[in-house]
Amino acid sequence: MDRIITLNEVAKHKNQSSVWIIIHDSVYDVTSYLEEHPGGSDILLEVAGKDGTQGFEDIAHSDDARELLKKYKVGVIDPTEIPTTEKPSIIEWYRTSLYISQFTFIDKLKKRPSCQYVEDMDSKEKSWRTYDGSSSVRPVESKKSVHSLTRPPSRPCESSKLKWAVIALAGAVVIGFAMHRYLSK
Numbered sequence: 127m128d129r130i131i132t133l134n135e136v137a138k139h140k141n142q143s144s145v146w147i148i149i150h151d152s153v154y155d156v157t158s159y160l161e162e163h164p165g166g167s168d169i170l171l172e173v174a175g176k177d178g179t180q181g182f183e184d185i186a187h188s189d190d191a192r193e194l195l196k197k198y199k200v201g202v203i204d205p206t207e208i209p210t211t212e213k214p215s216i217i218e219w220y221r222t223s224l225y226i227s228q229f230t231f232i233d234k235l236k237k238r239p240s241c242q243y244v245e246d247m248d249s250k251e252k253s254w255r256t257y258d259g260s261s262s263v264r265p266v267e268s269k270k271s272v273h274s275l276t277r278p279p280s281r282p283c284e285s286s287k288l289k290w291a292v293i294a295l296a297g298a299v300v301i302g303f304a305m306h307r308y309l310s311k
């Protein structure tokens with residue numbers, strides 16, 4: 127079984143004499159690998175005692191590098207310390223969207239500052255990326271699966287609310303005008 131390690135404990139291993147790095151919620155002791163690392167030791171020391179997932183994924187390490195990780199694993203982060211406060215994914219958002227049947231929706235959404243769940247869509251339009259509120263962007267389900275969702279809206283974005291407010295106001299004006307005409311006869 128994996129050893130459970132707290133963030134506090136990882137934080138203690140932050141200099142050359144002992145370097146622990148978190149990658150995808152697992153903890154690696156790379157002290158003996160510092161000088162061998164093809165990307166240099168400095169880059170590892172920068173994330174020593176911390177989460178290095180972003181840097182690790184940013185340079186798209188090879189499968190060999192990922193295999194090598196196993197050799198240095200010392201445990202996993204205490205699950206109670208892993209943040210779980212994700213906002214709804216774009217799929218959740220689509221389920222509740224008025225524009226569910228239209229792919230052009232994505233373009234509308236991008237233009238609406240109140241609906242910031244979509245950050246980007248890849249150029250081949252094969253996957254969607256969502257903005258989950260914590261500045262991390264991740265690919266999600268394919269367009270097809272988005273398209274197949276048909277639940278009615280229950281969480282419209284601000285501009286939809288605005289639309290209904292305008293309709294209600296227009297209705298009130300029409301009724302007011304009709305009442306005025308009726309009463310002044």
Ligand code: HEM
Pocket residue numbers: 147149154156163164165166169170173178179180181182185186187188189190191194195
């Ligand atoms: C902690 C475990 C890590 C291992 C076992 C590891 C392993 C490797 C390996 C084997 C390579 C050669 C290229 C490849 O096969 O992908 C490499 C390159 C590199 N790594 Fe890491 N790495 C680790 C962490 C990191 C982290 C946390 C960062 C950044 C914050 C990083 C940045 C780099 C860079 C910049 C290169 C050079 C890429 C190039 O010159 O093209 N590595 N690493």
